[in-house]
Amino acid sequence: MKKIALLILLIFVILIGILFFNFFKISPNTDQQAPTLTDISSINGYKERIAKAITYPTVSFEDTSLIDYSIFLEFHQFLKNSYPIIFKNLEFETVNEYTVVLKWTGTDSQLRPGILMAHQDVVPVSEDTKDLWRFPPFGGIIHNDTLFGRGSIDNKANLLAQLESVNFLLQQNFKPQRDIYFVFGHDEEIGGKNGALAVAQLLKSRNIQAEFVLDEGGYVSVGLVPGVSKSVALVGTAEKGFLNLELSVNIDGGHSSMPNKENAINMLSAAITDLSNQPFQPSISPSVSSFMQHIAPYSSFINRLALSNLWLFKPLIYNIYSQSAPSDAMIRTTMVPTIINGGEKDNVIPNIASANINYRINLGTTIQDVIDHTSKAINNPLVHIKKKSEGQEASGISPYNTTSFQNIASSVSSHFENSITAPFLMIAGTDSKHFDIVTKNIYKFSPLTNPSGFHGVNEYLNLKDYKNTIGFYVDFIKKQ
Numbered sequence: 001m002k003k004i005a006l007l008i009l010l011i012f013v014i015l016i017g018i019l020f021f022n023f024f025k026i027s028p029n030t031d032q033q034a035p036t037l038t039d040i041s042s043i044n045g046y047k048e049r050i051a052k053a054i055t056y057p058t059v060s061f062e063d064t065s066l067i068d069y070s071i072f073l074e075f076h077q078f079l080k081n082s083y084p085i086i087f088k089n090l091e092f093e094t095v096n097e098y099t100v101v102l103k104w105t106g107t108d109s110q111l112r113p114g115i116l117m118a119h120q121d122v123v124p125v126s127e128d129t130k131d132l133w134r135f136p137p138f139g140g141i142i143h144n145d146t147l148f149g150r151g152s153i154d155n156k157a158n159l160l161a162q163l164e165s166v167n168f169l170l171q172q173n174f175k176p177q178r179d180i181y182f183v184f185g186h187d188e189e190i191g192g193k194n195g196a197l198a199v200a201q202l203l204k205s206r207n208i209q210a211e212f213v214l215d216e217g218g219y220v221s222v223g224l225v226p227g228v229s230k231s232v233a234l235v236g237t238a239e240k241g242f243l244n245l246e247l248s249v250n251i252d253g254g255h256s257s258m259p260n261k262e263n264a265i266n267m268l269s270a271a272i273t274d275l276s277n278q279p280f281q282p283s284i285s286p287s288v289s290s291f292m293q294h295i296a297p298y299s300s301f302i303n304r305l306a307l308s309n310l311w312l313f314k315p316l317i318y319n320i321y322s323q324s325a326p327s328d329a330m331i332r333t334t335m336v337p338t339i340i341n342g343g344e345k346d347n348v349i350p351n352i353a354s355a356n357i358n359y360r361i362n363l364g365t366t367i368q369d370v371i372d373h374t375s376k377a378i379n380n381p382l383v384h385i386k387k388k389s390e391g392q393e394a395s396g397i398s399p400y401n402t403t404s405f406q407n408i409a410s411s412v413s414s415h416f417e418n419s420i421t422a423p424f425l426m427i428a429g430t431d432s433k434h435f436d437i438v439t440k441n442i443y444k445f446s447p448l449t450n451p452s453g454f455h456g457v458n459e460y461l462n463l464k465d466y467k468n469t470i471g472f473y474v475d476f477i478k479k480q
């Protein structure tokens with residue numbers, strides 16, 4: 001008996017030892033470069049320029065026949081008028097007429113070039129929300145140092161801030177060592193095939209391999225990462241995939257006065273319910289586990305203990321993460337019905353009913369896995385499952401132990417107070433996914449603090465924060 005008690009005590013001591021060994025093993029990321037802080041107080045007129053940029057409704061519509069492309073050309077002219085020094089010093093090129101590529105030649109073109117990206121296009125303002133805006137969405141109105149308007153954060157802040165920083169650096173006679181490309185797509189909101197993808201293919205055809213790509217993505221989150229008091233700059237190093245599947249049922253409904261037991265609508269409803277009741281298994285992808293490792297040293301005691309001992313606490317973490325939609329999306333493939341159709345007349349049973357299911361595919365899961373999961377969960381040969389488009393596989397994972405990532409981290413700590421930088425899994429798609437043929441180092445980060453209103457009503461940009469956005473790009477580019 002005494003022996004068993006001793007054995008239990010020994011196991012307990014070893015367990016505690018392992019937990020605390022891991023607890024202390026995860027230490028703050030200290031191999032950051034020394035922060036540099038450039039004084040950019042001499043930059044004037046930047047608020048007026050971004051406000052003016054909003055007045056160009058460079059709207060992308062899924063139905064491309066609705067797009068007014070002449071506005072993109074007017075927007076290019078506005079950029080040329082606003083930043084004449086840039087257009088005198090950098091090579092300007094357009095791809096498929098509307099996507100802009102600027103090349104800043106460095107002092108050593110043997111080095112692999114860097115690529116900074118942003119997109120010109122914005123999502124539409126839907127008719128039914130027009131009246132909910134405090135200010136006209138394309139008015140470019142500044143109120144209390146806040147710029148209201150569609151595209152103010154997504155994504156003209158990044159685009160204009162990059163140009164502000166180049167403009168400033170050219171005035172200082174700065175020249176980067178490596179060549180730097182700026183790629184401003186015109187169709188990001190509808191997939192980026194004619195813009196970013198075409199540019200990536202063009203660069204590849206010119207045998208260009210880039211050192212890094214820095215595109216829109218995560219942001220500086222303040223008070224949003226549970227248990228971490230510091231601000232966390234979330235730098236996307238991977239991106240979930242997506243897929244739309246159509247479920248359809250086509251069976252004879254009979255007459256509504258004497259209905260059969262089965263009909264298209266209730267069979268489709270049952271299929272959707274079965275699917276919802278069988279979510280994908282959670283998993284911590286390498287992208288999410290590196291996020292956890294980066295925030296663990298700054299987390300509260302209990303969180304740090306759990307995050308540094310995933311081998312033991314994984315079930316607990318799955319439990320916690322699955323309780324809120326944003327964190328649940330980080331640990332599994334999500335699925336949700338987004339469109340449903342069936343029936344036309346109140347006394348006729350329709351023969352056909354269909355629904356669209358939208359999936360966001362976790363790393364380590366493929367489009368084929370999603371199709372297999374769906375058909376297994378529904379398990380009914382009368383429910384037809386069809387891909388609505390090609391979809392997009394989840395991306396690869398960019399490494400965070402690179403100089404480029406460290407340059408992002410040190411530029412963040414210069415311009416965003418009390419902040420740390422962590423790799424992160426992007427739940428939404430960006431143009432940079434097309435650049436995996438040009439580099440493995442793709443980083444998705446918008447230097448903005450808690451931006452809100454993406455694609456929504458009253459999208460706004462805090463102009464005090466926007467100055468940090470410019471400062472971030474100035475210091476990031478100075479490291480090239």
Ligand SMILES: [Zn+2]
Nearest residue numbers: 119154155216
């Ligand atoms: Zn965007």
